[in-house]
Amino acid sequence: MYLQHYGLTELPFRIVPDTRLFFDGGQRGDVLAGLRYAILSGEGIVKVVGEVGSGKTMLCRMLESRLPDSVDGVYIANPGISADTILNVIAFELGLTEQPLSKLEVMQQLQDYLLQQHARGRRVVVFIEEAQGMPLATLEEIRLLSNLETEQEKLLQIVLFGQPELDDNLARHEIRQLRERITHHFYLCPFDAKAAHAYLNFRTRMAGYKGTDMFSLRQARQMVQASGGLLRRINLLADKTLLACYAAGKTKPTAQHIRMAAADCHFDDVPGQREQRWWPKLALVSVVLAAVLLALYHWLPASRTLPIANAASVTPSAAQPVRRVPVSLPVTQVSYQLAPAASPKPESEPKPEPAAKSTPEPAPLAAAPASPLQARLQQTRQWLAGQPGQQRSIQLISISANRPAMLEQYIEQLAAHPALAADAIFVYASHLQGKAVYSVLYGQYPSRSAARQAMAQLPPFLQQQGPYLVRSVQGIRDEIAATQG
Template sequence: MYHAHFGLRESPFHITPNPAFFYAGNERGDILEAMLYAIGHGEGIIKVTGEVGAGKTMLCRMLESRMPPHIDMIYLVHPNLDPLEVQHAIAAELGLSTHGLRADEVQRALHAELIARHSAGRQVVLLVEEAQAMPLDTLEAIRLLSNLETARSKLLQIVLFGQPELDDNLNLSSMRQLKERITHSFAVPAMAPALTGDFLAHRLRAAGHEDGALFTPAAARLIAEASEGIVRRINILAEKSLLAAFAADADVVEARHARQAIAESPFGRRRGLQGRRRWRVVALSAALALLIAGIYWSILAAGANL
């Protein structure tokens, strides 16, 4: 509804990952290039971790969009699979029919298909999303798939995307073999506060705005603080701020619009409540300190009068 008002051709802050809006700053471009290099050289298992909403799925989509034509990308998006189910799922992604096959038969079918693709000059890359939620024995089954190789290269390249809990799982002694197969680990950082304004401007330009200068520095600072650098939260707050500015018939998003957006957001309210609680604790501590000091000086004064 506000597109024409702000000179936009589409909404700039959708939370659905769209490669057209990829922001290469804050290490994201460097991580993407390193992942492309690692996949291109067939170097072991790659791990990408980050908090919820940090931008892992966007990196996954960018990886897909940048893959050369000879690479076949397959996905595991449902983590709650047992070891046999995960083999069937991978086989289905490769176009194989495995109905009624035993586990060893599925493995042989997978191996044969991967060898055939390798002989045809193709490379297969498996992208595993929400890997932190996978059962440990399923992760181990995926590790065993990474053993499939020729004398010179892996038949299946694996990229694990997950929340920081994935590292907790990999640190278990039972997971040490999988952990040792990981040759590249990347952590998607929270958005640096100083870059939030640039991130907002980049998204606005990608959506058609002439120069991206819609958020005042004060508004960007408020969004950076309230979002704690989580990209999904930044997008949610920016969208709400644009709506608030549009409703006020303003030409730019000012601090007052950002405050309104923060007040209407669940995490913004939670942060405000935590802030109020901290101030209450500080005030109570100060009052208690004054009371103790008063008692102490009263005792001293009474002693001096004896």
């Protein structure tokens, strides 16, 4: 590990979306401010498009964390949800129902709930990732949801995050009604050399590096040429570059180290012709729009009381005021099963030996104990199978499956803390953006509100690493079923 070699306190180029490491350059900060303004102004449907690995998931997490407490969020990361299921999924994540309802019943429940939230001065936002993979029929159901409105504004905000194929889908004639409902279009452009240079040195310093710039502008330009300027590829390339530099006993990377790292990354399809077809045309529009919305954002209060229209008959319940619903990231669990032992090969019949030389049969060998990680995964599977669907847990972190030692160290830190219960730490093997990760969760709570209260009581070192996500057991089960199906 090269941490000590460079004077780092953590790995600077992990590919998991850690909001502490959000970089607001490369127009990401402007887009984030524009998205916040679009949601708080009640614009209905908003779309964010970027290539694979351009930072859409990180932007989505940051957006959720930057919204005021008067906004409730629902996070949908499974694009394969059918048109018959999408409304029930949203209703379940909002805590409205535990059992599937008919389309008419669930739509009525959603409308009643949204009117109540509107009467309280609250907003509800649905974040949909990988929207390019959503069936057209499901996208049509999304459009119908956008019809829920008062005379003055929408009752439900919808943010679509997708790859460029999302634009291709929306260009189809049969989905034109949804296309007309989209009020803002944002595009995440690949980084140029200047943005990549600032990003690379920002990440190293956030990871504890104290020296002069680790990467030069010329090296950043070399990385952009090798990676196409995509954030995920820049992270992979930078990590391997630092590793090659460390192996060579150097303190600063060189062009040769970058070439070695690029050869190991196998970026055979570096974006080129495709970006030339549409990025330059749309990037300028997105930048100008983000700049305009950013100016408006500075005048927009962090929260405001929403006007109530056509909701006079709705009486807010006397329940405790609802805080922002933390985004729930569906996690796909990977089952680990031991392969059945191979049948022993037939052996020739042993020759009889004299009785005097006979020895007692050796005792059978004991099975090797499971590793702490495997034991934790098994414990989590058992817990998941025995809990009601509404049970909640707090997701603390996602760590690349390629770094099990880091995961075990993190779990040991949690288990050793006197304020945390070791048997309440759960681990899921999952996939995030096509990459294998381990997700760590803590606690089990009967409701969202109970989980949110528990989040406020986490130890200070965990509080500093937030914001965290609240997961539902049923949401995990649905994601597992969709993946295995």
